[in-house]
Amino acid sequence: MIVQYLRQLSERGSNESSHQRNIRLFGSDRTHDRAAMNIVVEYVFAIGLFIALSGLLTAGFSSTIQTSQENVAQVELDQATAELAVAIEDVDRMANEGMEDVQIRVELPDEVGSVPYIIRVSAADETVTGETSIASGDSAESTVEYDVAQDVDGVGGFSGGTVIVSYDGDEIEVERL
Numbered sequence: 001m002i003v004q005y006l007r008q009l010s011e012r013g014s015n016e017s018s019h020q021r022n023i024r025l026f027g028s029d030r031t032h033d034r035a036a037m038n039i040v041v042e043y044v045f046a047i048g049l050f051i052a053l054s055g056l057l058t059a060g061f062s063s064t065i066q067t068s069q070e071n072v073a074q075v076e077l078d079q080a081t082a083e084l085a086v087a088i089e090d091v092d093r094m095a096n097e098g099m100e101d102v103q104i105r106v107e108l109p110d111e112v113g114s115v116p117y118i119i120r121v122s123a124a125d126e127t128v129t130g131e132t133s134i135a136s137g138d139s140a141e142s143t144v145e146y147d148v149a150q151d152v153d154g155v156g157g158f159s160g161g162t163v164i165v166s167y168d169g170d171e172i173e174v175e176r177l
Contacts, residue, residue, distance in 0.1 A: 070140065073113025073132055077142045080108050081119055081130040084158075084174075085144040087165040088121070088128070091172050092148035100169040105177070110160040112140075118159045121174050123152040148172065 087104045094102045108119065117132035117140075130142040151171040162177040 069113050070138065073115055073117075074140045074142070076109060076112035077117055077130045077132055077140050080112060080117070081128045081142045081144045084108070084119060084121065084163060084165070085128040085146040088146045088148060088152065088172060088174065091165045091167045092150050095150050095167040095172070100167070103164060103166040106163045106165060108158060108160045108163055116159060118157045120157050121152065126152075
């Protein structure tokens with residue numbers, strides 16, 4: 001019985017040309033070809049959607065990140081200027097209490113918010129002012145007033161590092177170490 005079935009198949013195959021057999025073989029799998037094509041289209045669509053959403057999220061968060069960096073720069077600049085103003089007032093307070101050799105060391109950060117800055121001490125206005133340019137092109141500024149009875153000398157600009165605020169019995173000096 002099996003032998004008969006095989007003979008029938010071989011006779012049928014010899015009657016058809018090889019071209020027709022190929023068409024039948026490939027034609028019978030058309031549904032599988034379409035399914036494979038649908039999978040490829042789905043993957044391409046998913047990748048395109050992922051790229052588009054990634055771009056939107058990056059664009060949306062970049063402004064948030066930039067705003068955060070600006071806020072960090074402003075806060076760090078405020079802290080640095082306040083720290084120097086407090087040191088000047090502390091030296092003045094100690095000088096008023098009768099101490100003659102007073103020295104306070106202030107460690108200023110090298111950068112604020114990953115950008116360079118400068119702090120200026122003004123004896124005329126009795127202020128400490130810090131300025132920096134932020135990545136967005138804006139500038140951050142921080143001004144802290146100090147109130148002292150002694151004269152302040154050696155005012156200038158400081159952009160990080162160690163600053164010494166001292167009193168030698170005559171006047172308060174602010175200088176970079």
